[in-house]
Amino acid sequence: MAADAVDEGQLRDLIPGVLAALVHRGADFATAEDAVQEALIRAWETWVTGSAQPPDEPKAWLITTAWRRFIDLARSDTARHHREVLAADDPPPGPVASVDETLRLYFLCAHPSLSPTSAVALTLRAVGGLTTRQIAQAYLVPETTMAQRISRAKRMLNEVRLDRPGDLRTVLRVLYLVFNEGYSGDVDLAAEAIRLARQLAATTDDVEVAGLLALFLLHHARRPARTRADGSLVPLSDQDRGRWRRDLITEGVAVLQAALARDRLGEYQAQAAIAALHADAQTAEETDWVQIVEWYDELVRLTDSPVVRLNRAVAVGEADGPRAGLAALDELDPALPRFTASSAYLHEQAGDLAISARLYVEAAEQAHNLAERNHLTLRAATLHQRLSDGDC
Template identity: 85%
Template sequence: MTADALDESRLRDLIPGVLAALVHRGADFATAEDAVQEALLRAIETWPHQPPDEPRGWLITTAWRRFLDLTRSDAARRVRERRVSDEPPPGPTESADDTLQLYFLCAHPSLTPASAVALTLRAVGGLTTRQIAQAYLVPESTMAQRISRAKRTVGTVRLGEPGDLHTVLRVLYLVFNEGYGGDVDLAAEAIRLARQLAATTDDPEVAGLLALFLLHHARRPARIRADGSLVPLAEQDRALWRRDLIAEGVAILQAALARDRLGEYQAQAAIAALHADAQTVEETDWVQIVEWYDELVRLTDSPVVRLNRAVAVGEADGPQAGLAALAELDPALPRYTASAAHLHERAGDLAMAAALYVQAATQAQNVAERNHLTLRAATVRQRLAGET
């Protein structure tokens, strides 16, 4: 690594293996994580001037020494200090299995989803508490407490205990869906972590999740107008979509599907790929999209998936068919009212559509969505006024 080659994102890629190595050597998770963070900061300060020959080994050595310093300075840990050895001799510094186990640890079922996401970003992603707090738009002290509680919760859990890969994927999915806030792009961070996880396991669902992220992220440049308002998929300028990410996502997805072990993330990615494949909205293969939603319903039996399927049915078989499918679902579902408004608009029932758009705006989960639904209501009302 040369002095001008320091890339903080590449540096953070090393963090899971370094932290896993310390925990395997006997370090408790909370102190090890603090030591790794300090080693990371030290690397950022010194590597541009004194780049190491073995970056991972340098980080493990520096973090281990810092762990010993922290342990020795804490009288309450003297008993434990006698149990830890001095710096181990050089040897293997990381294994893919160690990194995967660290993901399992940060997504431990004893943690709440919010805590699991925060701990993953901190311990696996290498982000600072301040960066995570800014991304989630909460005070740094609040995020520090959340991370601290999470570290205490998993403090007695050892690497090597059975973990649930689906929980890990769900945590990364939550990270991606948080959007973009502060100085950390959480969608890009989720993609980076998913790439890292894909390098540690050959599970096709990991590849499916990475493909899903890439395919959704490819549409990002067309999703928001200059004034911050949302652009619906049907209205997006597809020339702005990133074809490099689409090609990569499709290739990863095809390789995963070829293994014939279908999972929900592969099915979601297949739907996203069909949208990405259409050069215009009119060319969208809605019939095949409905078929993939059928697979997704079979895999998850999720009411939200059924809601999205109803909208797709409305595109494939007409709005009345979509409304019939929607009528079978609970109106309390998120975005149920907005979906009903869209289908009524397509059916030509503009008065009902306008009223439902107004109602949906009051239920919106964020300002951008609320403004979009309010604008749709106003647009439909204008059309209605022009017909009378």
């Protein structure tokens, strides 16, 4: 890394390897994470703000600085003697390998003892390098609440054997949850999930890692067209496809095709294939719904997920007509998230406007965010207006 090339993003990219190096040397996770944060602050104050040139090996410098800070913190701990034995020598200078350490850190943050919520928060903090304040803003919770959540997660990792990390599927699930959190606060969690997925893809050749990255890229490509200037939602069928990011679509399709060619299909590849079919259609009318239903059939086979079956029912409604979609929906539990909204949409497509309007009102009451609630309420109001105008 050139001395004049260190910016905030590159500095954050070094975090997983630095933290993993300290943990590998015997540092407890909580104290190591604090030490790394303080080393990063020192680096930020000097390298990024321009008051000093970064060293030739920024990662080695960060490891050495963080390790020394860890020792300072550890000396006040009850395990002082053990930690000072570990501190006999500083980490050696020079280039530092990062691939295995980074992957290991992902696994530790997805440890089976942690809840999904805690694992996501810890991943954003330890692997993503976000501050507690940034994570709290992204989740729309007080900073003190998020600090307590992260502290509990770190304490739990200190009390478990770190030779039993979470598996790769858990890591992928954590990243999937990060992506789906949306775009709140001053941290774009969708973009952050893509950044983390790119890091993970660089450390393993697992096809489902590639599938997840492709899925993120293809969904994120549609983001510019998802909302209007007033923040209201634009349904997929109404989106201005000229605003979709073709660079992300091209990249996502290439990543997906390379993964599918290895003939080890997984759920994230199947989801990405569905997103790719949407991205390939120049207009909503050109969408290949028959093939999308076939991919949903694969997803059902892989996951047997009720949510997947719900999405499949809507796709069946597009491919074979709304009555067929409603028949598929009737086989599912009405308590499923977005069941009512899906039923309202299919009834609208079938011409059952009164039923659809009532269901849209119910769905709006069940919505989890304001934008979705406003969208469903507007659909209900539009249908009521059509009914009053005699369009039935």
